Amino acid sequence: DTEVTQTPKHLVMGMTNKKSLKCEQHMGHRAMYWYKQKAKKPPELMFVYSYEKLSINESVPSRFSPECPNSSLLNLHLHALQPEDSALYLCASSQEFSGTSGRVRQEETQYFGPGTRLLVL
C-alpha cells in the first residue's frame, strides 16, 4: 500500500496568516520530503528529513518551517507568505535516503501525496 496523505487539499491564506500543511505516511518509510511545484514546472525540493532529522534544506526562506514530529508525520508551518509562494506543495516519502554518498538503490523511490494547492492573497 503506497499511500501518502496530505491535508488540506486546498488552502487560501493572507500574507499575515499562520497555517500548517500536514503529511502522513504509513509505509514505514524513514525519509520524508517537501516539494514546491509551480504550474507546468517540475517539483523543486525544499526539505528532506531522514530518520526524523533534517538532512537537506534547499535554502528555503524562513517563512517556511518544517517539522517532523515522528517518522510518519511531516508538517510545514507557513507564516508571512508572499503571493509568489502560491503553488502546489507536495509531500513524498521513501524507504531510505542515502544522502550524498553511497550507492543509489530502488529503496530511494519517492512516493508522493496528492498535494496541497496553496493560494496566498
Add this chain to the structure above:
Amino acid sequence: AQKITQTQPGMFVQEKEAVTLDCTYDTSDPSYGLFWYKQPSSGEMIFLIYQGSYDQQNATEGRYSLNFQKARKSANLVISASQLGDSAMYFCAMRPSNYQLIWGAGTKLIIKP
C-alpha cells in the same frame, strides 16, 4: 553539470497506440537511479518505474517499460496500448549518488480517442 533532458514538450497519440517518451541524462556518477513519474491534472505525482544504473535488464511494470541505453545515456519510457487515462504530464528524474533527485522539464502527453 548533471541534468535531465526531455525534448518533447508535448505529444498527441491515438488511443491504443504505443508511446515513447524521450529522456536523456548527463552524469559522471557511476551509481544513479532513473525514475519516471506521471502527473495527471489532479496534481498527484505517481511513480511509474525505476531503473538502476547497475541493472542489467530493462525495467518493466505492466504497460510501462524503460528502454535503458547506458552508453547513450538514454532512459526512454515506453507505454504500450495507450489509454485515455494515460493523458498526463510525464517527468523523468535522476538520482545520482552525490546529489538529490534531478527532474526533467516534463512531457505533456494527450491521448486522442
